[in-house]
Amino acid sequence: MPELRKPYLLYLGDSTHPTDAKTACGLRDWCPDDVIGEWSLPQATVSVGLPRLSPADAAARGAGSLVIGIASVGGRVPDSWLPDLDAAIASGLDIVSGMHTRLTSFPSLLAAAQRHGVRLMDVRHSDATFPAGTGNKRTGMRVATVGTDCALGKKYTALSLTNALRARGAKATFRATGQTGIMIAGQGIAIDAVVADFIAGAAELLSPDNAPDHWDVIEGQGSLFHPAYAGVTLGLLHGSQPDCIVLCHDPSRLTIEYRPNHPIPPLADAVAQYLTAARVTNRNVRLAGVSINSSTLSDEEWRTYAECVSTELGVPVCDPMRGGLDAIAASVLGQGH
Amino acid sequence: MPELRKPYLLYLGDSTHPTDAKTACGLRDWCPDDVIGEWSLPQATVSVGLPRLSPADAAARGAGSLVIGIASVGGRVPDSWLPDLDAAIASGLDIVSGMHTRLTSFPSLLAAAQRHGVRLMDVRHSDATFPAGTGNKRTGMRVATVGTDCALGKKYTALSLTNALRARGAKATFRATGQTGIMIAGQGIAIDAVVADFIAGAAELLSPDNAPDHWDVIEGQGSLFHPAYAGVTLGLLHGSQPDCIVLCHDPSRLTIEYRPNHPIPPLADAVAQYLTAARVTNRNVRLAGVSINSSTLSDEEWRTYAECVSTELGVPVCDPMRGGLDAIAASVLGQGH
Structure with a gap:
């Protein structure tokens, strides 16, 4: 594009x-x-x-x-x-x-x-043609936002995380995969508009070789657990070859939006499935943090919830609207908080 | 189409x-x-x-x-x-x-x-537009062939299994998802040519509601472990909502074809990952059998290998070219061999 x-x-x-x-x-x-x-x-x-x-x-x-x-x-x-x-x-x-x-x-x-x-x-459409994915390793570092569902903060988290990484002095670029993200970044690929065979190939082009200490922050799409869109999610994940993933979740959502018969799995299961899938193209991928849309929780509920999830998964748990993502940025960079 | x-x-x-x-x-x-x-x-x-x-x-x-x-x-x-x-x-x-x-x-x-x-x-291309997947359960039964890699017998297995099911008196229809399969069946959807957002939706249309005792045998594409094509594989699997899967494998292949840095996982891991993925749209999905392309094995090697895999995974292990798929058809139908 x-x-x-x-x-x-x-x-x-x-x-x-x-x-x-x-x-x-x-x-x-x-x-x-x-x-x-x-x-x-x-x-x-x-x-x-x-x-x-x-x-x-x-x-x-x-x-x-x-x-x-x-x-x-x-x-x-x-x-x-x-x-x-x-x-x-x-x-x-x-x-x-x-x-x-x-x-x-x-x-x-x-x-x-x-x-x-x-x-x-x-920008919602794509007339470009893309090559098939190669799976070849690229230089530079990558973090991808992934979600338990659609529409719960993957773009917002990727944008916030880009800023949080820069605030810590890191080089970071937001990589857009949906129409609003593309407008914000001025460039990107509407990944769900690509022909199915070339999802991973398009994702490879989206975050090309870069400086070894540069971070691409890749906007996730869909969810591995969504009955309609998981193919897009997986192809994007494979082509992105992320070194870290950040899981996005809304605790008020128990089933996939508009699909009441499709439950959202427990967070530990969701993380395990995302990491297993991501290892196909990056064996060293790790979970760097969990980004929560906590708008339905009181301050006290949020503190308890975040502590509980953080203890279970062993990573920082943040809400970009409630204190920001600095702890996740630190985790991405391998720095103490 | x-x-x-x-x-x-x-x-x-x-x-x-x-x-x-x-x-x-x-x-x-x-x-x-x-x-x-x-x-x-x-x-x-x-x-x-x-x-x-x-x-x-x-x-x-x-x-x-x-x-x-x-x-x-x-x-x-x-x-x-x-x-x-x-x-x-x-x-x-x-x-x-x-x-x-x-x-x-x-x-x-x-x-x-x-x-x-x-x-x-x-038939390799698709100008049709498809709806997004619904995830809604359809009537009738479905078995999907899935693979540890591309090009190792998923179409051949689906065609053989359709015949084996019919030989046991079952109603069965081969559902084509690639160009040769479409020519054989006279209809189908080239699933890798569909726009990414609609893979699962197209797969839902491919095997519509049917009689309760009718089996659709769905030709798989790609592999969950392929760095380029896993998105197609997953969307097709989700839209197919299979009751059974049959894993196709070639034991002479240790890494993904043309991708020597991408190992093929152990069969038990591959089965676990396929079943986990398939449960998103069918919680009762089970492994019905393993279909092996054993052309590189001697008769004795094949007997030992098949017995070993069958013991490990608890399902029939067949080569359609070496004795046929009747045991897998029996397993699909829940009948004794």
Whole structure:
């Protein structure tokens, strides 16, 4: 996937539900230096608190892309957005979208982009072809976030851990594998959009050879225990060849989300299965920590829970929203906390 | 994937190396009633022993498709084959290919197919879209072949086991997941060509609800221990929800083929990992048998080896080429041998 052009103008369309703006909030929070403003239709009521800039104004201030920062019904670009997207294209901005419907499926946008020499970047999709995985060892160090389920903090943990590693003076790069992560990083591979035969091969390309003391922090996808997505999870894990894994978990979730007949295994089992799987491409892989989404726990419950899990598994247990991931960063680096 | 039109005329191109005709031999051996002849260029020296029929003659005798039955250098259709393919199209035959290069990438073939109302079937590729896996239990019984590596007999075992189950009076259907299997069955899904997110979903469609006493015998792909293809293997396993697995192994192979740094685990470990993975979608999954490619062993070595593995794992150990799979079929059906 070619690199995205930053900085971004965040587009909020006609949104009236603050929860629809998850992508825009993620970009504002995780790459604040890369977002210079927001724009929306007059009927929109949602804002993410950035300066309001028209596409032309944003382009004049150096913006590289308009990023669709909200979810729409059915993942489709509604016709009401097209004039704004046209204006952005006419101002020389690339359009970046993580929606299911491709921007390139709109002939009018495609023609306009062609005319103005800008790119329509559908980061959820992948037209690139990848080689099969080799399994060959690469230089540099890698840590991957893995989960007991989907949607419980693997991206958030990878981003927080990247910052925590840097705060300890380590060289660290966040490697994005999903659409929001790709927008934040400006690059990456939407791993679940790759043809099945090439998952591991694509993951190998995502974290190429690097300096021996450099850490790639790889955003995990899906879960080994998810009946739909475990293939993506395993291929990504194998291609990543992680030296460390960080297990992400939400203790309030007892079964896979939307799959009530599929229980989440005990944490020790989950760790054992992830390590067994990861050893196929890195025999020295170890668990560096557990990252918990503890939003449903009181302070006292959280302290007790974290201590209990930490004693059982012998690694730091942190919540990035509750004290940060420094202890896990220390564990990744093999340093005392 | 729409059903292929049988019977087949097997095409051998300009082949002069008998080993190139693996696909044609597989079709001749596994669906003999569905192949009515072979055809090749004058310079070809390879034959699979079928009556020689021109495309026009084959069409006159009721053939539905010309199947490219040989491998070519680079997986590409050479220009020298095009006149024969054109003649087949003009005779009203579909063309079926398992090659990397798509038939549909030849504008002349595409135009001819359009003109004559026939189909170009690239069974290695998949343009179909699939839903995500649900994990919901389906009616009917399923057995999946799984392997310690690629290319050691998972298709052969699934086909043999289908016959062995039928010989015991059971209802059984072979479910194809790779190009040769699809040609043999006339239908199936090239699972490694599916977009990663939908591997399990495609596998769910491959073996739909069926009669309670019906067995789907699902052709496995790749291996959990292969650094490139394990994601395909796991997604296929999860979507298949097998009640039984049959492990396929070649004792002469100590490391993954072409990946000398990737050891094949001990059989007991391999079985444990496959069963753990399969339990995500079927808690009652069990090992029904081990299918061995024993071509490198003497009769005495084979007897000793089979007894040793059978004692260790507590299931029948067979070689489909050396006595057949009846003992494994009995184990699948829960019958005494």
